Amino acid sequence: MVERQKQIGRDRVSRLVSWGHWFAFINGLLAIIVGYRYLDTIGLPESFIGWGYLVISTIGHFSFLAFMVYLVFIFPITLLLPYSRILRGYAATVATLSLCLLLYDTVIYDDYGLHLSPFVFDLAWADLNALLRGTSYIITPLAILVIELTLANFLWKRVEKIRKRNVGNKVVVLVGICFVASHLIHIWGDAADVTEITHFDDAYPLSYPATAKSLMESYGIEGSRDHRSQTPPKASLQYPLSPMQCTADSLPNILVIAVDSLRADLVDESTMPFLSSYAQQNMNFTKHLSGGNQFNSGMFSLLYALQGSYSNAVDLHYQSPVLTQELAAKGYDLGLFTTQDTLPAPLAIFDDFERVDAEHINSYAISDLQSIANWQQWTGSASQPWFSLLNLKSPDSYDTPIGFLGIKTVQSSSKLKPAQKVLFNQYRQSLNFIDKQIESVVNNLPKGTMVVITGVNGKMFTSNSDEERVNLSPDSVRVPMIIHWPNEESAKQIKYRTTHNGLVPAILTQTLGCTNPASDYSSDQSLMQPSDKTWVYVGDHRIFAIYQESEITVIDRHGKYRIYDSEYHKRLKKKLSAPELVEVMREGRRLYNH
Structure with missing residues (x-):
């Protein structure tokens, strides 16, 4: 039973x-x-x-x-x-x-x-x-x-x-x-x-x-540079929102010098004397933020002028930036000067450029010297007007050429660990080397050339690449932004906050005479006017930070978030500031077709 x-x-x-x-x-x-x-x-x-x-x-x-x-x-x-x-x-x-x-x-x-x-x-x-x-x-x-x-x-x-x-x-x-x-x-x-x-x-x-x-x-297997299929998918991104209307009267040469890992706080008289002086003589944006802490996210914001959440949009594997499209349409020769190991993401970001790569074996400093030589040769033979992007990489790896006589070591203004002190002064040597190269380039430019000098991203002093990748502190994203407008008296120190997203609107409106509102193709307004946003998006679609006036909110791809004070020193025990973050999310969807 x-x-x-x-x-x-x-x-x-x-x-x-x-x-x-x-x-x-x-x-x-x-x-x-x-x-x-x-x-x-x-x-x-x-x-x-x-x-x-x-x-x-x-x-x-x-x-x-x-x-x-x-x-x-x-x-x-x-x-x-x-x-x-x-x-x-x-x-x-x-x-x-x-x-x-x-x-x-x-x-x-x-x-x-x-x-x-x-x-x-x-x-x-x-x-x-x-x-x-x-x-x-x-x-x-x-x-x-x-x-x-x-x-x-x-x-x-x-x-x-x-x-x-x-x-x-x-x-x-x-x-x-x-x-x-x-x-x-x-x-x-x-x-x-x-x-x-x-x-x-x-x-x-x-x-x-x-x-x-x-x-x-x-296993050391590398994919090809460009795996894009021949037929792009149906567009889901409307970029720009409406056709560009640009009627430029004059077309100056434009040089953009984008330096990997260039911190704004070390553009000073003792480390980079030429660039420090050049900043005082031209338009210097003193509160400028890159769009990311890595090469890809920083360069994406600089050329596409979009917040990093768009960096995984499939359309941008096939569509180059509006800036380079318009420059090419106006008859500009476009040249990119970087090292052979620079792989773009998204893949179409450099499509409109004639790319001239410097060989990279053991030293980025040697590669930078070769990039400058390539640039000089290209500009010497290019038909005007031209737009050139000169990417220098030495500071990212603290590199200088063998035999380079640099500058004396100094005490850091912030408290550093012993290993960081060594990296800090080696980084300064690399910046001093780059400063001399920028001086040689700028002093030999044709008259009437527009010059933009900025950092692709900032730098924190660590040899741990994983730590560097996830760190979105101000040290990692505060970079200089210095612009010389040709034939203008432009010595001015800009005190309001600006971002990489504002460079493209500035060039398109001031130089190419484009009348479209910046919102048609950018996530920010022109550098030439204060932004009406109370926040800045920094990072890509996987990990990003929202910079606000008194706090920084860091969010990873799993939705975990931490809130820090404005200098990233102290973790705050508070809830998200919802209204601004709702704006951030809406901006990240604004250009998609619905």
Whole structure:
């Protein structure tokens, strides 16, 4: 009798488990229906490869999410309370909450381009009225609950018939194949940079597709410079918002000297005497911020004039910056002078340039000297007008040529650790070397040349590249911005805050006579006028900081955030400043087609 009771109990649990598996599978299908809203935001694929990958990855991903919800929240209750009525009601409630959460995530993703996380949840909660319009947020959960209860009861009554058909194993195999195949295809797509596949990387919540690049790098395998497919995907980014209207009267030569890792606070008389004096004689923006702490994010903001959240836009793998497009249209010769190991991201950023690379073997200082020689040769033979971007890299690696006689060491104004003191003074030697090279370039320019001298990014004193990559302190992003306008008396010290995003509007309006508002192609106003924004976005789409008047908020790709004081010294125990951050997220979606 006891054995029979145990057997009845085991049969009941077995039936409940079987019911739970089918309930999870069908909820995975419902999640796919809800998840279609993500595709309204990012756009549908236009190739068989894209559609094939999208179908199998969608089936695999949402089925996996549904099974995880079942495994964590429903399966334990099946063992603890093996009573069908209780379990059906409980499972329907869990499924309803899960689908509502997914539906809410689609709304947030459409508005901000981000999935739910601690940061985004706080932000969305503050902006709840704007996100949830009408009464659908009341009616929809009730409708989903009715559907879930109906589904739970329907399956319970038919679970035995379904079990007898023995289709469960086939469904498991199908879902498993889709899940594994989607990751294998993504490994190939990531290695070959097939945008029809990688375009969907961030589309779904909790999606972490397998990649191949780290494996390739560990074996020393390098991809080609340009993996772009011949046919660009359908445009999802409207950049610029309207056609450019530019009518320039005169077309001066333009030289932009962009120095990697050039801190603003060390452009002084003892370290960089020429540049310090040049800044006093021209337009010097004393509170200037780069768009990022790395080469890619800094150069992206300098040339595209967009905040770093756009740096993963697939369109920009095929579309060069508005600035270089307009310069080319006006007949400018465009030349880029950098080292051969400089790889752009996004890939189209240097497409309009004639690129002249210096060889890089052991010393960036030697490479910089070669870049300058290449620049001198190019400008000597270029037809006017020309636009040249001279990228110097020595300070990033604290490099100077062998035998360089530099400057005496000094005490840092800030407290440094012993190892940092060594790096600080070696960095100053490198800056002094670069200062002499800038002097030789500027003093031999043709008359009437517009000159822009700035840092691609700032510098913190560390040999740890991982620490340097995630540090978004003012030391890493405060850079000089010095502009010489030809044929003008422009000695002026600008005290308001400016960013790299403001350089392109300044050149297009002041030099090329463009009448479009800066908002058509930039995330900021021209350098020539104070910005009406109370915040600055610094970083890329993975980790970024929001600089405000008295605090700095750092957010990573998982939505974790920390708030520091204005000098990055002290971590503050406070909540996000929601109104400004809502503006940040909206700016990050403003140029996308909806």
